[in-house]
Amino acid sequence: MKAVTRQTFIAGLAVTALTLVAGTAFAQGPAKPGAPAPAFSVVDVDGKTQKLSDYAGKTVILEWTNHDCPYVRKHYNSATMQNLQKDMAREGIVWLSVISSPAGEQGHVDAARAKALTKSRDAAPASILLDPKSALARAYGAQTTPHMYIIDPKGRLAYAGAIDDKPSSSASSLNGAKSYVRQAVAELKAGKPVSEPATKAYGCVVKYAPVS
Amino acid sequence: MSTLKMTAHTGLTLARRAALALALLIPAAALAAESTAVTSPRVVATLLSSRDAVAPGERFQLALVQKIAPGWHTYWQNPGDSGEPTKIDWTLPDGAKAGPIQWPAPSALPVEPLLNFGFEGTVVLPVEISVPAQAKPGERFTITANATWLVCEKICIPEEGVLKLDLPVEAAGIVDAAAQGRIDQALADLPKPAGFKAKLTANGADKLALALPGLPAGASELRYFPLSDTLIEHAAAQPSEGGSLTLTRSSAFRIAEPTVEGVVTFREGGARRALLLSAEVEPGLIQQASAPARPPAAVTLPALPALPAEDLTIWLALAFAFAGGLILNLMPCVLPVLFIKALGFAQAARASRSQVRQQGLLFLSGVVATFMVLAGLAIALGAGWGFQLQSPPLVILLAVLMSLIGFNLIGAFEIGGRVQGLGDGLASRSGPLGAFMTGALAVVVATPCTAPFMGAAMGYALTQPPAAALSIFLALALGFAAPVVALSFAPGLQRLLPKPGPWMVVLKQAFAFPMFATAIWLIWVATMQAGANGALAALVAILVASFSLWLIGVTRRSGLVLRAIAAAAALLLVGATSAFVIESAAPTPPSQARAEASDAWSPARVAELQAQGKPVFVNFTAAWCITCLANERVALSRQEVKDAFAKLGVATLKADWTNRNAVIAATLAEHGRAGVPLYLFYPASKGAQAEILPQLLTPDILIGAAERAAGREVKTAASEE
Numbered sequence: 001m002k003a004v005t006r007q008t009f010i011a012g013l014a015v016t017a018l019t020l021v022a023g024t025a026f027a028q029g030p031a032k033p034g035a036p037a038p039a040f041s042v043v044d045v046d047g048k049t050q051k052l053s054d055y056a057g058k059t060v061i062l063e064w065t066n067h068d069c070p071y072v073r074k075h076y077n078s079a080t081m082q083n084l085q086k087d088m089a090r091e092g093i094v095w096l097s098v099i100s101s102p103a104g105e106q107g108h109v110d111a112a113r114a115k116a117l118t119k120s121r122d123a124a125p126a127s128i129l130l131d132p133k134s135a136l137a138r139a140y141g142a143q144t145t146p147h148m149y150i151i152d153p154k155g156r157l158a159y160a161g162a163i164d165d166k167p168s169s170s171a172s173s174l175n176g177a178k179s180y181v182r183q184a185v186a187e188l189k190a191g192k193p194v195s196e197p198a199t200k201a202y203g204c205v206v207k208y209a210p211v212s
Numbered sequence: 213m214s215t216l217k218m219t220a221h222t223g224l225t226l227a228r229r230a231a232l233a234l235a236l237l238i239p240a241a242a243l244a245a246e247s248t249a250v251t252s253p254r255v256v257a258t259l260l261s262s263r264d265a266v267a268p269g270e271r272f273q274l275a276l277v278q279k280i281a282p283g284w285h286t287y288w289q290n291p292g293d294s295g296e297p298t299k300i301d302w303t304l305p306d307g308a309k310a311g312p313i314q315w316p317a318p319s320a321l322p323v324e325p326l327l328n329f330g331f332e333g334t335v336v337l338p339v340e341i342s343v344p345a346q347a348k349p350g351e352r353f354t355i356t357a358n359a360t361w362l363v364c365e366k367i368c369i370p371e372e373g374v375l376k377l378d379l380p381v382e383a384a385g386i387v388d389a390a391a392q393g394r395i396d397q398a399l400a401d402l403p404k405p406a407g408f409k410a411k412l413t414a415n416g417a418d419k420l421a422l423a424l425p426g427l428p429a430g431a432s433e434l435r436y437f438p439l440s441d442t443l444i445e446h447a448a449a450q451p452s453e454g455g456s457l458t459l460t461r462s463s464a465f466r467i468a469e470p471t472v473e474g475v476v477t478f479r480e481g482g483a484r485r486a487l488l489l490s491a492e493v494e495p496g497l498i499q500q501a502s503a504p505a506r507p508p509a510a511v512t513l514p515a516l517p518a519l520p521a522e523d524l525t526i527w528l529a530l531a532f533a534f535a536g537g538l539i540l541n542l543m544p545c546v547l548p549v550l551f552i553k554a555l556g557f558a559q560a561a562r563a564s565r566s567q568v569r570q571q572g573l574l575f576l577s578g579v580v581a582t583f584m585v586l587a588g589l590a591i592a593l594g595a596g597w598g599f600q601l602q603s604p605p606l607v608i609l610l611a612v613l614m615s616l617i618g619f620n621l622i623g624a625f626e627i628g629g630r631v632q633g634l635g636d637g638l639a640s641r642s643g644p645l646g647a648f649m650t651g652a653l654a655v656v657v658a659t660p661c662t663a664p665f666m667g668a669a670m671g672y673a674l675t676q677p678p679a680a681a682l683s684i685f686l687a688l689a690l691g692f693a694a695p696v697v698a699l700s701f702a703p704g705l706q707r708l709l710p711k712p713g714p715w716m717v718v719l720k721q722a723f724a725f726p727m728f729a730t731a732i733w734l735i736w737v738a739t740m741q742a743g744a745n746g747a748l749a750a751l752v753a754i755l756v757a758s759f760s761l762w763l764i765g766v767t768r769r770s771g772l773v774l775r776a777i778a779a780a781a782a783l784l785l786v787g788a789t790s791a792f793v794i795e796s797a798a799p800t801p802p803s804q805a806r807a808e809a810s811d812a813w814s815p816a817r818v819a820e821l822q823a824q825g826k827p828v829f830v831n832f833t834a835a836w837c838i839t840c841l842a843n844e845r846v847a848l849s850r851q852e853v854k855d856a857f858a859k860l861g862v863a864t865l866k867a868d869w870t871n872r873n874a875v876i877a878a879t880l881a882e883h884g885r886a887g888v889p890l891y892l893f894y895p896a897s898k899g900a901q902a903e904i905l906p907q908l909l910t911p912d913i914l915i916g917a918a919e920r921a922a923g924r925e926v927k928t929a930a931s932e933e
Binding site: 032033057058059068069070071091092093105106138141143144153160161167168169170189190191192193198199200201202203204205206207208210 | 293294295296323324325326328360362364366367368369370372441442462463464465466677881882883900901902903904
C-alpha cells in the first residue's frame with residue numbers, strides 16, 4: 001500500500017517535471033500584453049488566408065493602417081514606417097499591415113489598390129490583411145491608425161500601443177521620437193521583458209464597420 | 213496685420229485647396245481685439261483678446277476660438293481613444309508670459325466602438341497673458357500664436373494656423389467689452405474645482421471605483437473624463453451607484469502619481485455641470501503598469517521582490533521551481549546524501565526532538581545559502597546555469613567529491629565502525645556546522661543533476677530580471693530542502709522511517725554506486741573538455757584525495773607525531789595534485805572526432821547555407837547536458853531522421869557549449885535560453901528566422917520541422933510503414 005502511494009507520488013512529481021520542461025501552459029485572458037494574442041484567420045491581398053498560428057515560433061507585428069490618415073502619412077511620407085518594416089523583416093519578423101476600414105470609409109482599399117500603395121510607397125510588409133468588417137480590429141481592440149501590436153514567438157502579445165512616443169501628425173515630431181516598436185523588439189531579442197508593453201496608441205480613429 | 217498659414221495634409225479636394233488659397237489671399241478685416249481668421253472648410257479659428265490695448269504689468273485673458281463645422285470636432289487635453297489636443301505655441305514680447313489653455317469640460321463623442329473627448333460647435337479656449345511691467349506705453353505688444361489642432365469627423369485633418377494680434381501698450385489698458393464678455397462666459401463655464409475629495413480605489417483586477425462623496429444628490433448622467441490617457445477604457449460604460457462610478461482600467465493602465473486629475477460632468481436640474489476632480493489614489497494602484505517594471509540590473513541578494521498579483525507566470529514559475537526542487541531529492545547523486553541525513557534524524561529522534569528541528573532548519577539555511585551563492589554567480593557572470601560544468605577543474609572537483617562520498621558510503625574510510633569520511637563526516641557531526649554543511653553539500657552534489665535536468669526552468673529563471681531569477685532559485689532551494697525539513701519537524705513522519713538496523717549498512721553501501729556512476733559521467737565530461745589529460749587528471753585527483761583521507765583516517769588513533777606527518781603528507785599530495793590537475797585540465801578545442809560529426813556552427817555559416825537554399829538545423833549542445841544526449845539518442849541519430857534530412861537537403865550544424873563560448877551564450881540568450889539544449893531550424897531562404905524546437909525532441913518533431921523549413925514534405929521510411 002505504502003509502495004503504491006510512493007509510486008503515485010513519484011509519478012506525480014514526474015508529471016510536474018515534464019510540465020516544467022514544457023513550461024508553456026498559461027492561463028487564457030483578454031488581449032493584454034503578456035496574454036495570448038487573439039488568434040485570427042484573415043484573407044490577405046493575395047487572396048491567401050493568413051492565420052496567426054501559421055507564424056508560431058516567429059515574432060509577428062500587426063500594423064493598423066489607413067493610407068489617408070495624416071498620422072499614417074507622417075510615418076510613410078518620411079519613410080520611417082518603410083524603414084521599420086525593412087529592419088523588422090531583416091530580423092525575421094513577420095510584418096502584417098491591417099486595413100480595417102469598411103467600404104465607403106476613409107482608408108478602405110481593395111487588394112489591387114493596397115498592393116499599388118505598397119509599391120508606390122516602397123513599403124515592405126510581409127503581407128496586408130483586408131479586414132473590411134473590422135473583425136480583426138475588434139478582436140485586438142485597435143483604436144487608431146497606426147496602432148501597433150507585437151506578438152512574440154510563443155503567440156503572446158508582447159506589445160500593444162503607439163508606434164512612438166510623439167503623438168503628433170507633424171513630421172517634425174519624428175525627430176528624437178522613441179520607437180516603442182524597436183524598443184520592444186530589441187528587448188524581446190535580448191530575452192528581456194518588454195519594459196513598456198502597453199502604451200496609448202495615437203492617430204486617427206479606426207473606422208469600424210457597423211456590427212452586422 | 214495678420215498672416216496665416218494653413219496646412220491640411222490630407223483629404224483636401226481641389227475645391228478645398230481653392231478655398232484655402234482664398235483665405236490666404238483675402239485677410240478678413242478683423243477688429244483689433246480679434247485676429248484675422250484662419251479658415252478651412254471645417255474650422256474657422258481666431259485669437260480673441262479681452263483688451264484693445266494692454267497696460268504694463270497687467271494680466272489679461274486671450275482665447276483661441278474655434279468655430280467647428282457641424283459633424284466635426286476638435287479635441288480636449290486627453291483626446292480619448294484617438295485624436296490630438298489643440299496646442300498653441302506662443303511668440304510674445306520679451307518678459308511676457310502665456311499660461312496654459314484653460315480647458316472647458318469636454319463632450320464624449322462616440323465613434324463606435326470607440327470614444328473621443330472633444331468639442332463640437334464653437335469652443336473658446338482661454339489663455340492668460342501677463343504683460344511685463346517694463347513694457348512702455350507707445351510700444352506694440354505683438355502676440356503670435358502658432359496653433360495646431362486636429363479636426364475630425366470620421367476622418368481627421370490636422371490643421372495649423374498662425375494667429376497674430378498686434379496691440380498697443382497704453383498706461384491704462386482698454387477693455388474690449390464684447391470680447392471680455394465672451395471670454396468671461398467661457399471662464400464661467402470652465403469646470404469648477406470640486407469642494408470634496410474624490411477617491412480612486414481598485415475594484416477587482418480590471419475595474420476601478422471612483423468615489424464622489426460631494427456630488428449633489430440629484431446628479432444624473434455622470435461621466436468621468438480623466439486627464440491621463442492611460443487610466444481607463446474611455447468607451448467603457450461608467451455605471452454609477454451611491455455616489456461612486458465604476459470605471460474600467462485601460463489596457464495601458466498606469467498611475468504614477470498619488471492623485472489623478474480629471475473632470476466629472478453631470479446633469480443637475482436640467483443644467484449641465486462640470487467639476488475639476490483631484491482623486492486620491494489607493495496606494496496599491498500607484499506605479500502599477502500592466503506588466504512589472506524592470507527592477508534595477510544590480511544583483512541584490514534575496515530580498516523578495518514585490519511581484520504584482522496579476523502576473524501569473526512568475527507565480528507559476530515559482531511553483532514549478534518548488535516542485536523541481538522536490539524532484540531533485542530523487543536524483544541519483546543527491547538521494548544517498550539526504551537518505552543518510554534522514555536516517556540520522558531517525559536515530560536522533562529519540563534523543564532530542566528540538567535538536568532534530570534545529571538541524572532541519574540549519575540544513576535549510578545551508579541549502580538556501582548555497583543555492584543563492586550559485587545563482588548569484590550565474591547571474592553576475594552572465595554565464596548561464598551549467599557554468600559550474602564548463603570549467604574542467606570544477607568538473608574534476610565534483611568527480612572527486614562524488615568518488616569520496618562513494619568510498620565513504622561503501623566504508624573505505626571507516627575505522628572501527630566509526631564514520632569519518634569527508635562530507636558524511638561533516639554531515640553526521642551533530643553540531644550546527646554539520647547540519648549547515650550537509651545542506652551545502654547536498655546542493656553541491658546536486659548541481660551536476662540540476663544543470664541537465666532543470667535546464668528549462670533555470671533557463672527561464674536566468675532570462676528574468678535578477679530579483680525574479682533569485683526568487684525562482686529560492687523556490688527551488690525551498691523545494692529541495694522541504695523533505696528533510698518536513699522530516700525534522702514531523703515526528704510522525706520520522707516514525708514512518710524503518711527502524712535502524714543492519715539493513716542500513718547494506719543500503720548505505722548500495723548508495724555508493726550511484727555516486728560512482730555520477731563520478732564516471734563527470735570524468736567523461738572532463739575528458740570531453742580537456743581530452744585524455746582531463747581523464748588522467750580526474751583519476752589522479754580521485755586517487756590522491758582518497759589516499760589522503762585514508763591516510764588521515766588510518767592514523768587517527770596514533771600519536772600526535774604520526775598524525776602530523778600523515779596530515780602534512782596529505783596536504784603536500786593534495787597541493788601538488790591540484791597544481792597538476794589545473795595544468796592538465798586546460799580546455800582543449802572540441803576534438804576532431806566531434807567536430808566532424810556535424811559541421812561547426814557559426815552565424816556566418818548559417819547565413820551562407822541559407823543563401824545556398826538549404827534548410828539549416830542547429831544543435832546547441834554540451835557534453836555535460838543529459839537532455840542533449842537523450843535527444844541525440846532518441847531522435848537525432850535515428851535513421852528516419854537522417855533519411856529525411858538527407859532527402860530535404862538539411863544542413864546540420866553543431867554549437868558545442870561544453871566549454872565556455874561567448875558567441876553561443878549570446879545566441880542562447882537571444883532565443884530566451886540560459887543553457888542548452890537549444891534546437892533551431894532555419895528555413896531555406898536567406899535571412900529567414902529560425903523556428904525554435906522543443907527541448908525534448910522526437911523524430912516526428914524533427915521531420916516536421918525539417919519539412920516546414922524546406923517548404924516541402926518528405927516520405928520517410930517511417931511514414932511508408
